[in-house]
Amino acid sequence: MHASARRGLVAAGLLAPAALVFALLFVWPQLGLFLQSMPAGAPLAQYERFLGDSYYLGVLGNSLLLGLCVTLVTLVLGFPLAFLLARAETRWAGLLLLLTSFPLWVSAVVRSFAWMVLFFRNGVASRLLQSTGLVESNFQLIGTFAGVVIALAQVLLPIMIVTLYAVIRGIDRDLEHAAMSLGASPVVALWLVTIRLARGGILAGSLLVFSLSVSAFATPSLVGGARAHFMAVTIYEQTLELLDWPFAAAIAAILLAISISVALTYGRLLGDAKEQAR
Amino acid sequence: MISLRSPFGWVLRLMAVLTFIYLLGPLFVIVAASFSDTGYLAFPPQGFSLRWYRQALGDVRYLNGFFVSLRLAGTVAVLSLVIGTAAAVALTRFRFPGRALLEAIFLSPLVLPGLVLAVALTLFYAAHPVAPPGLPRLIISHLLVGVPLVLRVMLPVLKRVDPALEEAAQNLGAPPLQAFFLVTLPALKPGLFAAAALAFIFSFDEVEMALFLGSARDAPLTVVLYGAAQMQMDPTVAAVSAMLILLALILMVAQQAYANR
């Protein structure tokens, strides 16, 4: 056999298992999901039901708002830490980065449970709030929107930090030196040079966290409790509790559409960010 | 370098320290609370006792869940490693049209919501029962994320290995397959370990697909924990969580130690 033909066969053989996994478990089920969301006769009925019901629109709005809040919190908290880690010259920096990403090794269920411990009526965080007198004496953070934001932001923070860290590392620190030698104060140098150059990466990290928060399940359902009106929790209820599969498929398709559009933008931005950092 | 001695530097530092506490504090809280001698979850812990650990280790649901998770994650890690590495080799060592696109497509399950994947798979298996329900179904479903995870680690590792190494081995008389196993594979070892660890920990920690596709008899630990956490604030859950945190710590340290060897 011709050598190049043989090489082609080898490549195809190596790719085949992954392609099979992908086609069988991804392409086919996702297509099935769309098909099931559009039953014959009334293809758009399930979507009309979702978009025409103020309750479900509220769920969608809730999830989008959650995404927005979590993204903001992780960005504001993540940037200073990522910046310091990226610019630190000690050998502790590596260890600190490792500790920062450690929560990613722990299940979201465990991490959400930790927040439940802090948030329930007698938990430290809830009692702290009760003692300020701003809330009622039997107030608990469990089941509140704020509670879900706090917990989910902590769950997703490592992802934001790791993304930002990589981008900031890619920016030549001499650029900050140059700006300061030309008379910029540290704050101005950070604003005009580092943040400006890291813009693509900041956006990319934000989109990733946004996409993950909008579709998050474990944390909203555990910390949000019975009143957690979020997209993923609703899909879960429709699929496993109400067994309304066409409707569940339609909601999942809407969530998928949001994620795909965010992912496409994300991919483009990350490419641009790499281009800029060069 | 922006001086850390300046007032601005101090503000940055303070924020970083608070963020660090926010990030790791809850894990600390749960470990501390698991040692509490009270019948309810208390932080700061009151007294010291190991009774919740005894209770957790005596509970069949947790024990069973742990071994199911271990089997699940172990199988997923091995299968993902083999399938993902093979694909990564094909994507880096062979030239063919559409290679970059194929790479992007293969990685795409990583940026899509786990819950949507889980729902789609649930509907899919209902119509096409290609695998027996329970653990086998969950294992092959986890490959959908495990394989891309391995690919994401192995692609850059393979791109860094000098292709001339394999050529040199062939030039010295090793047939292609032997050249790969004698020369390229040893150079990939740290990457392989990291990739397997990542796939393992994903599968061990994953809850969405496990909830949708697992059976009650073969419930992985995350599903048992999820159910228990919803029911009541049980200190046993804290003890199990603390053990899982310890396991994650051991895995991470082992992976680092291996990578820095």
Added chain:
Amino acid sequence: MTTVSPELVLEGLARRYGSTTAVARMDLAVKPGELVALLGPSGCGKTTTLRMVAGFVEPSEGRILLRGRDITTMPPHKRDTGMVFQSYALFPHLTVAENIAFGLQRRGVPKPEAAERVARMVALLQLQGLEKRLPKQLSGGQQQRVAVGRALVINPAVVLLDEPFSNLDALLREGTRIELRRLQTELGLTTLFVTHDQAEAMAISDRIAVMNKGRLEQLGTPREVYDRPATRFVASFIGRANLFVSTDGQHSEDGIALGAPGPGTWLLRPEKIALDAAPAAGPGSVAGTVEVVSFLGTGAQAVLRLPGGRALLVEGPAALADLRPGAPATARWTRPDLTLIPGEN
């Protein structure tokens, strides 16, 4: 005259990628114990040619014969070639001794014999004491010697060198190439050597194959390609060249009194030109203005700007460096100093 049957023969060897031609029908015969350099700028097809001989690139047409055997379609591991890679490609997880022994193990050489041959190679390359080291614990020069040893220890029918000196610093490079040449002659190794450095090719080759844009422009000894370049490209790629085109031999197209015996493209090497202050007189002389002088240690170089606008490169003794830029000077040469470039007619 005795005829020696060649060790390595390339017959009409070609490689095309789609519509681009990397190597165009190349013929080359390397005699036993001969070192032939494939010389040319990057992208000229020299590396592709070498990789076809090693078996890493499939020829589009033509044949490769090694010791009379057709190896054109043979997989790399069955060919009897020993290649030294540009990146050295030392196996990072194997020690120096294990790297050198790799090919012997693949050939099933018994352990004691293999150990002895490795030891001999280690001694030959002065790597004693480094046998247990890993490649990353070696200097660049040591790594290069391990790569050479690993390729030579298997006694290949032909040694293939792919820019083996390019990762060494300038000082080490010269010593290493002389050392390699000594080893090659002593062991009588048939060698194909790829380089883009003409000085390197001149210094150690028996013959040079000058390649450009996938074609073999000239094959000859270093003296032949320098003194009698076949094409304009060879003339300017090897050494420095002043080239003149003339339709009658008397004058060049740009009006210089060339004094050549006939029409054609003529090469005048810079070191054949003499400079003086007397006015120009007749054929083989032209007056101009000194533009740049540079002192080179062993000699000096000057650029003479001629009235027509073209520049003439002159090389001579160190005294040339005493010329002042801006001073008038006359360049002189004689008829035998001019070489006709046949490929341009």
